Amino acid sequence: MLRRHRVGREAEHLADGLGFVEHGFDGVTVAEIASAAGLTERTFFRYFADKREVLFPGHDEFERSFLHGLEKAPDDDPVSLITAALAGVAEFFPDERQAWSRTRNAILQAHPGFQERELLKMSSLTATLTRALRERGIVPIAAALAAETVGTVFRTAFTAWIAEDETRSFTEIQDDVGARWHGLLTVRRS
Known part of the structure; x- marks a missing residue:
């Protein structure tokens, strides 16, 4: 292995x-x-x-990075757990992986079968996160929603990071996306 x-x-x-x-x-x-x-x-x-x-190396390591983040969460508040899981994966994408990630994405976009496989891997991640959150005592619906949120924030940040003109680190982008997500939670209707 x-x-x-x-x-x-x-x-x-x-x-x-x-x-x-x-x-x-x-x-x-x-x-x-x-x-x-x-x-x-x-x-x-x-x-x-x-x-x-x-094109799909290290998927287990990728999933483990989210789980390691969860393990470091200070408490079992779903927002804290989401933030911790995202912090865990940020280390998986150092700046030197950006060029390959762009190349890999171009290859995936040119092959529908690869896109399908990528979606299956993300679905597997969501299921893994949901189980891990439930093991921490999060109720099933909240665990599923939190896991989906982690995936959405991650995918949004990753897509921004691989854009041709992007120069920020993955961590910076993911922090920005996470802050915007958190901002949506605090928006109040007048």
Whole structure:
């Protein structure tokens, strides 16, 4: 599993060298990916079913980052838990991942099957967060709503972060989106 994760991480650093941008995902072969990662094709296939798997490395680590944030929450107030979960994932997206995240997103947008897979992974995250929140004693409806909110704030921040002209860090953007979400909670009708 460690090697699979390493190869997936290598893809992030090799994206430009592999020609994902110039040739598209379909224009890059497994042999090229394996060679760039220092593997034979045979070894590559021990860790990945196919080259599409390279686009989805570290999903378990991604989910764990939210859960680690939850563990650090000072109390069981749903707003505090949402904020803590989001703080946990911010570390998963350092500035050096931005270029790869943009490239990966372009590949996903060009392939409906990849978009579907990404949605399934986000659905899995929501289910995982809902379970974790329920384990902390949050009632089912509130847990589901909080988990969906985490996903919405995350996706909104991530989409802003991968915009071509964006220069802020993921943490800055997510903090801004989180503050705007929190502002919606405090808006009062006159």
